[in-house]
Amino acid sequence: MPTPLERISIPIEPVSFETLDWRPRAPEMHSRAEVARQTGSYRASIAASICGWSPRLGAEDSSDIEDATRRLVEFDGHAQRALGTDSPALGPMTAILLRTESASSSQIEQLTTSAKQLALAEIDEGEKHNALTVIGNVRAMEAALDLADEVSENSILAMHRALMLHQPGFDPAAAGCYRSEQVWIGPGEAGPRTADFVAPHHTRISESIHDLVRFAKREDVPVLVQVAVAHAQFETIHPFPDGNGRTGRALAQSILRNKGLVGSTAVPISAGLLVDVGRYFTALGAFREGDAGPIVREFARASRIAATSGIRLVDDLAAQLSESRSRLQGLRSDAAAWRILPALVAQPVVNTTYLVRELGLGEMAALRSLKALAERGVLTEVTGRARGRVWQHGGILGILDDYAAEIRRMSTW
Template sequence: MKPSMDWPLHASEVRPWQQMVRRGPRADRTVTQVEVRLPPFIGELDVRLSGPLIAVGEKAARDATTLDSGMGRQLASLGGFLIRTESVASSKIEHIDASIEDFARALIGIKSNDSATSMVAAIGALTSLIEKAGDGEIAISDILEAHRQLMFEDPVDAATAGQFRQVQNWIGGSDFSPRGALYVPPPYELVEALMADLMIFVNREDIPALAQAALAHAQFESIHPFVDGNGRIGRALINAVLRRRGVTTSTVIPIASVLVADRDRYFRLLDDYRLGAVDELVELMCAATSLASKEAEASATVLAGLPDIWRSAVRPRKGSAADRMLDFMLDLPVFTVDQVVTRTGTNLASAYQAVERLEQEAIIYEITGRKRDRVWAASDVLEELDALNARVAMRVSPAP
């Protein structure tokens, strides 16, 4: 495969291998060596893009900026909505999925299944990383903190949350050894140096933002610095780069919604990156940014119109608890009655009356099935999350 942009190939090296605990079939137990891949150091690499690729990247950046700057008073609500959307889609790429109800319960902190809990943890990780990036620089400590937030409740890997791996990992193949692996990342003792080099790359100012985000993401996935959670943190890094470069200031772009719709092509282009072919990966990231920005604008329009639709159905008295509820449900689509009291400044009895009124009109529904400590969700807001992903999927043509 001949690269069109001059980008160094990954090297390889054969290393000794021995299972720490004897497990799996004999073929796994008798593996004695493994061929690891060694990503290049790219921190100060000269990045030269073709004119057409620069133009595509500039258009994608404009589309993202238009979304970020054009939402007016809906921007705060849209920001939270898009962080949830991006985190859910990024989790789905890793085959982590949950029902809307389970996800809603996990959002409010109610014990739910592991997938829903993990999806909510991805929200915290993404939020943490982009907020730090907004301060002007991305540091290794920011990456580690995002990983800690992602993994600290993980039933298997919580012990390594926020820590670079101290073992050899691999992608695909056997669960018990790197036999048949699709990709074997660099040895763990090289991770810190490679990540320090990557931080030099992501904090540069001389690379077009979308290309920088795409290449940084691919390099991160090649380093694979964690035992688990690499994909979700690596995709969070994309939006972190866009935030640091000022492409966005208050929203995230739900790029993972596009990537999950054509997962095979996305993974193939990460493989191509290791062979020195990067143009198509940059093109994909630019196209994903433009498409996701346009569909996020459509969701912003839907969300902005919901309070008027709700008021037409409920016809609340102006200033009543029900009326005030309709103003905060875009920001807080899953809530308890105590939160209604706090947000509306009313008493408990009025809050319950307002909840009952909205429930009668099917604007909200109860998601716990309990008599105490009950939680309600605004169905229209949560359903728009799935609707955005569905619209994106319809516009993406999966690679053959």
């Protein structure tokens, strides 16, 4: 049986090339041999226009895309049914799915962190570098959904700005700005002449992004095909000095929401891509060579994984919420602890500052509520300090870490 990468192709115009000259900018920083290798002409990619492209899909791919689309819609509906559309936990559930998607997207870039460290970073506790960086990805995903009413050049720039303003060491002035120099992927410290992929020259970025946006606005392309191809084209353009992969996966979420395929939740598609990162990168390479089939199939496959694992995640979190709710029986119906409980789905590590800021509680009311939640076994105080205390919901953190471990196990199958 052929593998997904061996199926019939979905033709798309490949990248072309232009020959440019390169001289290392800081030759004193490199060996003479490397400077010699990187001095001279090189070939930079030129992204083909996709705004008028129409996919030629075979019967198997059409069926695959239709099935994956149906699964995503079912997942979105299941999240609403599991919690109820009027549930105060539906918003937090969306937030935690978005954070899960952000963590998986970051892990593709070798940025890993635990659910606890990520939650600590959200309340300005902990000092884990990766957690702080992943928070930037959360902000980019939030921007993607907030700006999904219109997929535009400005919304793409806003996603990148939200991402990179939270990345330690990145120049804030460059956040949300296109790169102003040549970039490449693969070998070559002093220049692009030995690179695996040389992105388009920076003078071509704006025109290519405008073309991509026109493609994303079309209504005559199957949504998953549109998402996959727009993402691959964005990665080919590589418009930013850093954060292209994470911004490109945020763009995928924005298009899914913009087209109305999902409405109540974020979809953890990056978790599906994370199962086989090598195949995902190979599919991006095939796209640049003129075959959109592999990347379309990767997104269809990732969507099925996202839907299946996402349903389990929603059910497990809903069960934790129900168990915690049962522990609060007998507490006054107007007690602030009831307001805190659904928020724990999105933020399973809290302190009084967070509750005051996000829920509008007074500091004393927040402390009394945290005490009540701890006495009833819903939360555990984890610092042992008299001041600056932090409480966590161990059950929710355990579910989130189990979910991440399941995705890692799937990658070894």
